[in-house]
Amino acid sequence: MAITRNRPHPHRLRRAVVVAALAALTSTPAVAQSPTYHVGRAPTADELKKIDIEVLPDGRGLPPGSGTAAAGKAVYTQKCLTCHGPTGKEGPQENIAGGKGSLASSKPVKTVGSYWPYATTLWDYIHRAMPFDHPGTLTDEDVYAVTAYVLFLNDIVREDTVVGQSTLATIQMPNRNGFVADPRPDVPAKKAGGASPTPRR
Amino acid sequence: MQRMQPERSGAGRRSRRWFLGLGAAWSAALAACRNKPASDAASFPDARVPGAPIRAYGDRSPFEHSKRLVRTDTRVPLEEASSQTPLHDTYGIITPSSLHFERHHSGVPLIDPAAHTLTIHGLVERPLVFTVDEIKRLPSVSRIHFVECSGNSSSEWRSSGATDLQRAHGLTSCSEWTGVALSLLLKECGVKPEGTWILAEGADPGRHDRSIPMSKAIDDVLVAYGQNGEPIRPEQGYPMRLLVPGWEGNVNVKWLRRIKVLDRPAMTREETSKYTDLMPDGTARQFTFYMEAKSLITRPSSGDTLRGPGFYEVTGLAWSGRGAIEKVEVTADGGKTWTPAQLQTPILPKAHTRFRWPWQWDGTEAILASRATDETGYTQPPIASLVEVRGVNSNYHNNGIQLWKVSADGTVTNGNHA
Numbered sequence: 001m002a003i004t005r006n007r008p009h010p011h012r013l014r015r016a017v018v019v020a021a022l023a024a025l026t027s028t029p030a031v032a033q034s035p036t037y038h039v040g041r042a043p044t045a046d047e048l049k050k051i052d053i054e055v056l057p058d059g060r061g062l063p064p065g066s067g068t069a070a071a072g073k074a075v076y077t078q079k080c081l082t083c084h085g086p087t088g089k090e091g092p093q094e095n096i097a098g099g100k101g102s103l104a105s106s107k108p109v110k111t112v113g114s115y116w117p118y119a120t121t122l123w124d125y126i127h128r129a130m131p132f133d134h135p136g137t138l139t140d141e142d143v144y145a146v147t148a149y150v151l152f153l154n155d156i157v158r159e160d161t162v163v164g165q166s167t168l169a170t171i172q173m174p175n176r177n178g179f180v181a182d183p184r185p186d187v188p189a190k191k192a193g194g195a196s197p198t199p200r201r
Numbered sequence: 202m203q204r205m206q207p208e209r210s211g212a213g214r215r216s217r218r219w220f221l222g223l224g225a226a227w228s229a230a231l232a233a234c235r236n237k238p239a240s241d242a243a244s245f246p247d248a249r250v251p252g253a254p255i256r257a258y259g260d261r262s263p264f265e266h267s268k269r270l271v272r273t274d275t276r277v278p279l280e281e282a283s284s285q286t287p288l289h290d291t292y293g294i295i296t297p298s299s300l301h302f303e304r305h306h307s308g309v310p311l312i313d314p315a316a317h318t319l320t321i322h323g324l325v326e327r328p329l330v331f332t333v334d335e336i337k338r339l340p341s342v343s344r345i346h347f348v349e350c351s352g353n354s355s356s357e358w359r360s361s362g363a364t365d366l367q368r369a370h371g372l373t374s375c376s377e378w379t380g381v382a383l384s385l386l387l388k389e390c391g392v393k394p395e396g397t398w399i400l401a402e403g404a405d406p407g408r409h410d411r412s413i414p415m416s417k418a419i420d421d422v423l424v425a426y427g428q429n430g431e432p433i434r435p436e437q438g439y440p441m442r443l444l445v446p447g448w449e450g451n452v453n454v455k456w457l458r459r460i461k462v463l464d465r466p467a468m469t470r471e472e473t474s475k476y477t478d479l480m481p482d483g484t485a486r487q488f489t490f491y492m493e494a495k496s497l498i499t500r501p502s503s504g505d506t507l508r509g510p511g512f513y514e515v516t517g518l519a520w521s522g523r524g525a526i527e528k529v530e531v532t533a534d535g536g537k538t539w540t541p542a543q544l545q546t547p548i549l550p551k552a553h554t555r556f557r558w559p560w561q562w563d564g565t566e567a568i569l570a571s572r573a574t575d576e577t578g579y580t581q582p583p584i585a586s587l588v589e590v591r592g593v594n595s596n597y598h599n600n601g602i603q604l605w606k607v608s609a610d611g612t613v614t615n616g617n618h619a
Binding site for chain 1: 279280306307320322327328329330331335338339388389390391400402406407408410458459461463465467468469470473474477479480481482483484485486487488489490491493572579580581582583586587589590591594598
């Protein structure tokens with residue numbers, strides 16, 4: 001039992017002891033699982049199912065289901081369009097389509113089509129965090145359909161392509177090979193007596 | 202006699218609106234003071250009345266007004282929400298919890314600790330659910346560490362720049378964090394040999410999540426519930442958060458609810474499309490975890506006005522995600538000459554370190570700057586050197602040297618883009 005920092009009235013304390021003693025007699029004792037400190041308990045299967053939500057690039061974690069862009073358009077129009085615009089390029093919030101070929105330019109536009117390396121991440125993020133004001137309110141089928149629609153807006157799948165549990169991870173994203181490992185430290189400080197931190201123009 | 206300390210300028214910076222914020226007790230005390238008979242003043246020039254009564258939870262003096270800067274210029278108000286620490290107003294190395302910068306993606310959740318748990322599962326022998334009370338029963342550790350948002354100082358990549366220290370660099374703060382070593386919890390769960398990464402996930406509405414290599418997870422990462430002697434503030438992750446010393450802020454997952462041991466990174470949105478650093482050739486650096494050595498002069502800084510020539514203590518903060526600060530040098534001539542600053546002990550790894558540099562200002566234009574060297578021998582570079590390698594679109598991890606321009610009239614402005 002956890003240490004409590006409250007200082008209850010003695011009568012309340014006595015009552016608490018009695019309640020705790022009764023509870024210990026009548027309930028199944030919780031099995032402490034950790035080997036050294038004997039704290040924690042095993043999560044139930046239901047508990048894990050609720051929180052075990054991440055989807056990996058190989059498709060692990062995806063639930064059964066599928067959808068098409070054609071079906072996703074209705075969901076998108078209802079739940080996403082206000083923030084991301086009719087074709088994903090109009091805002092007012094983050095652009096999710098377009099930007100092809102812009103990453104090396106002076107004005108890069110990072111979108112699902114131009115930047116995101118994995119289609120699974122799109123499913124995960126929509127399911128996890130979207131719509132912004134009501135995350136957790138899309139069904140798995142809706143998430144597949146909206147995922148398909150956003151991929152369609154980026155010319156990655158056709159309108160009738162079925163995007164589902166077994167196919168999502170196989171979709172090749174245009175910028176799949178656009179990421180490199182961190183090479184830092186990559187910028188040497190100027191040697192003593194070298195150039196000063198001259199203000200940039 | 203010259204003023205020894207620079208004064209802040211700028212609208213509202215030292216406004217007198219504090220009066221509006223006074224509590225009833227204070228008002229009553231002041232009223233009592235005002236109501237005393239006029240004759241008292243003449244007969245007893247040193248007459249006094251008792252001060253304010255004791256209080257159950259303290260607040261600062263009503264004469265102090267330093268605040269976080271709440272950004273209102275973001276495109277997505279809650280998703281890009283941030284508030285910045287007034288580093289120019291802080292002393293020593295600890296940031297008051299109430300002024301610790303904020304950055305979160307879906308608002309601050311209200312979490313009842315009695316209903317909150319941490320689940321550790323995945324590639325472990327024993328998946329376990331811990332209550333907050335259980336986490337607090339385990340052997341604890343307290344350490345002082347900075348947390349810096351990878352987007353701190355991003356205004357300084359481009360010539361537009363930011364007007365002042367808080368706006369440019371206020372996304373770093375330093376606290377004493379108390380919690381349980383993550384290595385202890387992972388050991389209790391028994392990580393399987395193929396478990397090479399963890400995924401940490403928050404209980405915020407957007408379920409913010411990041412992957413972290415196992416080597417770091419079992420090194421110095423904490424599951425923290427205490428901040429500066431108190432429970433962690435709601436906006437800092439109450440009731441518990443991950444504290445990943447020296448690594449970019451967004452991996453320090455707040456409102457921590459779940460850790461899953463994986464055999465690879467999950468490639469979450471945050472570590473693919475969000476917190477990756479775009480290079481001029483169109484490739485992007487991924488898993489740019491470390492915050493490299495950096496320093497800033499916090500006083501005098503943009504917004505201060507020096508009241509004529511004379512002595513001024515130049516002071517600031519230095520830190521490195523790779524260890525302890527070895528050296529800080531300061532220049533007043535734009536980098537022609539650098540001399541060492543005095544470092545205030547304790548000099549702690551992956552923590553803000555206070556430095557001081559005595560300065561006799563001669564009243565002519567000066568360019569003040571500091572540069573830090575950490576225990577790996579790495580020295581903070583000029584911003585221009587960063588730009589040479591990384592261009593101006595990488596957005597994150599700008600640890601370049603900040604210049605403050607002191608004009609002959611004593612005004613201090615951002616000198617990066619003069």
